Amino acid sequence: MKTIPHAKAAAAFNKDEPRTNWHDETLWFVREKRDRAAHGVAEWELLRDWASQIKGHTLSRLDEYLIEFENNAKANGITVHWAANGEEHNNIILGIIRKQGIQRIVKSKSMLTEECHLNAFLQEKGIEVVDTDLGERIVQFRNEPPSHIVLPAIHLKKQDVSETFHEHLGTEKGNNDPQYLTEAARQHLRSKFIESDLAITGVNFAIAETGGFVVCTNEGNADMGAHAAAVHIACMGFEKIIPKAEHLAVFLRLLARSATGQPITTYSSHFHKPRNGQQMHIVIVDNGRSRQLSRPDFRSSLKCIRCAACFNTCPVYRRSGGHSYHTAGPIGSILNPNLDVKANADLPFASTLCGSCSNVCPVRINIHEQLWKWRQVIAAEGEVATSKKIGLKAMAFVLARPALYRACGSMARWFLRYMPFFLKSKSLNPWYRQREMPKPPQQSFQSWYKQNKPGKK
Numbered sequence: 001m002k003t004i005p006h007a008k009a010a011a012a013f014n015k016d017e018p019r020t021n022w023h024d025e026t027l028w029f030v031r032e033k034r035d036r037a038a039h040g041v042a043e044w045e046l047l048r049d050w051a052s053q054i055k056g057h058t059l060s061r062l063d064e065y066l067i068e069f070e071n072n073a074k075a076n077g078i079t080v081h082w083a084a085n086g087e088e089h090n091n092i093i094l095g096i097i098r099k100q101g102i103q104r105i106v107k108s109k110s111m112l113t114e115e116c117h118l119n120a121f122l123q124e125k126g127i128e129v130v131d132t133d134l135g136e137r138i139v140q141f142r143n144e145p146p147s148h149i150v151l152p153a154i155h156l157k158k159q160d161v162s163e164t165f166h167e168h169l170g171t172e173k174g175n176n177d178p179q180y181l182t183e184a185a186r187q188h189l190r191s192k193f194i195e196s197d198l199a200i201t202g203v204n205f206a207i208a209e210t211g212g213f214v215v216c217t218n219e220g221n222a223d224m225g226a227h228a229a230a231v232h233i234a235c236m237g238f239e240k241i242i243p244k245a246e247h248l249a250v251f252l253r254l255l256a257r258s259a260t261g262q263p264i265t266t267y268s269s270h271f272h273k274p275r276n277g278q279q280m281h282i283v284i285v286d287n288g289r290s291r292q293l294s295r296p297d298f299r300s301s302l303k304c305i306r307c308a309a310c311f312n313t314c315p316v317y318r319r320s321g322g323h324s325y326h327t328a329g330p331i332g333s334i335l336n337p338n339l340d341v342k343a344n345a346d347l348p349f350a351s352t353l354c355g356s357c358s359n360v361c362p363v364r365i366n367i368h369e370q371l372w373k374w375r376q377v378i379a380a381e382g383e384v385a386t387s388k389k390i391g392l393k394a395m396a397f398v399l400a401r402p403a404l405y406r407a408c409g410s411m412a413r414w415f416l417r418y419m420p421f422f423l424k425s426k427s428l429n430p431w432y433r434q435r436e437m438p439k440p441p442q443q444s445f446q447s448w449y450k451q452n453k454p455g456k457k
C-alpha cells in the first residue's frame, strides 16, 4: 500500500481548522495532566534515571535475559515462540489458530500486532479478529488505523463515534451521549468476549526472573479476553523484557503518569501461567530490533515503554494528526526508518527538533537528537528531494564563505524590501502559507554590532 507523505497528509488534516485546533488542545490537556502527575512525585527525575538505566542495562544483556525469561516461562507451562519478523509472527499465530480450529478471536491493544499488520493478515485468511479496546474497536469499525498508541480514536469527536455506532451497532441516530455510546459498546463487546475461543494481548513488561508478564489497560479488556478464552497468545517485541519483578515498580509508576496523568493504569494484570485447561503462548518478535540495537545512535529507542507522552507534547503531532505519520508518531519516526529508510524518509523531518519529546520521555530517550541523526542518514542515502539536496549544497557553499554570506545577506535584505511577493507567494513558498513575513532589517547584526559594540561610542 502506498503511503501518503507526512506533509501532504498533514495538509489534508489541517483543512479542517476547528478539528485541528480541538485535536491540539485535547492532546495538550493530556500533556498538562501528565505534568501535574509528574510534579506530584518528588523522586520523578530519579525514577526516569532508574528506568533509563534499567533499560540500558537490559539491552546490553538482552541475550541472557531473554533466555532466562524463556526458561522460566516454559517452566510455568507457557509455550514460547520466536519470530524473526512480522511474517513469522503472523504465521505462528495463524498456525495456533488453525491447529485449534478456532473461529472467534478477541484482541486487546498491541502496537506490535499493528506493526506486523496482523488483523489484515488474519482477515485475508478468512479469520475475524475483534479489537476490544474501545478506541480500537471504533477505528476498526471505520476501517482506519489507530491515530495514537494510547488514545487510538483521539482524532474522532463523539459525533463521529455516534455515527459509526449507529451504522455498526444500530444505536439511535444522532444520540451523542458518551454514557449511552459506551454502554452500547460494552454490551457489544461483552458478547464477543463470551463467544471467543482465543484472546490475543500485547505485553507491557516481561520479567526474566519469573517468566511472567504484565499487561496494562484501563478498560480491563485484556483480562476479560484472556480469562474467558481457552487459548491466550501474548505478543511482545523483545525489548519488553526487564530483569526482575522489583523493577516493575519503577516502570508502573512512570507509565500511567506519563501516558494519561493517572497514578496507575486501572488494570496492571500479571500473567504467570495458564489456568487449568488453558493454553498460553508468548510470541517474542525481533522484526528489525536487532538491527536497531546494532546502531549506536539509535539503540536507545528500544527503551521505549509506549507511553505516548512524546505524542501529546509534540507541536507537530498535535497539529498534523496521527494518521499523517503512517506509523506511530514521534517514536515511530525514529523506529520505522530502521525498518525501511525509503518508505519512512519523510518522518524524521516531521519535527521542529524543539526537544519537548525528550523532555517528557520517562526513559530519557533523546528523541529529537535521533530525529536529527536520522535526517543525516536519510540525506547520506540519497532519500531527500532533489530540490532540498540542491538547496543544502548551495547553503553549505555560502555558509563556508563569510564574504559571500555577507553579500547574500545584503542582497536578501534588498530583495525582501523591494520584491517580497516572490518569497511570500503561497504556491512558491509553503512556509509562508500560515506565517507573516518579518520586516527586513536595514543592516545585518554584524554591521550593527560593529557600530554599537561597547566602547565604540
Ligand code: SF4
Pocket (backbone or CB within 6 Å): 258, 303, 304, 305, 306, 307, 308, 309, 310, 311, 331, 357, 360, 361, 362, 363, 364, 365, 367
Ligand atoms: S519515546 Fe519515550 S515518551 Fe515516547 S512513547 Fe516511548 S517512552 Fe513514551
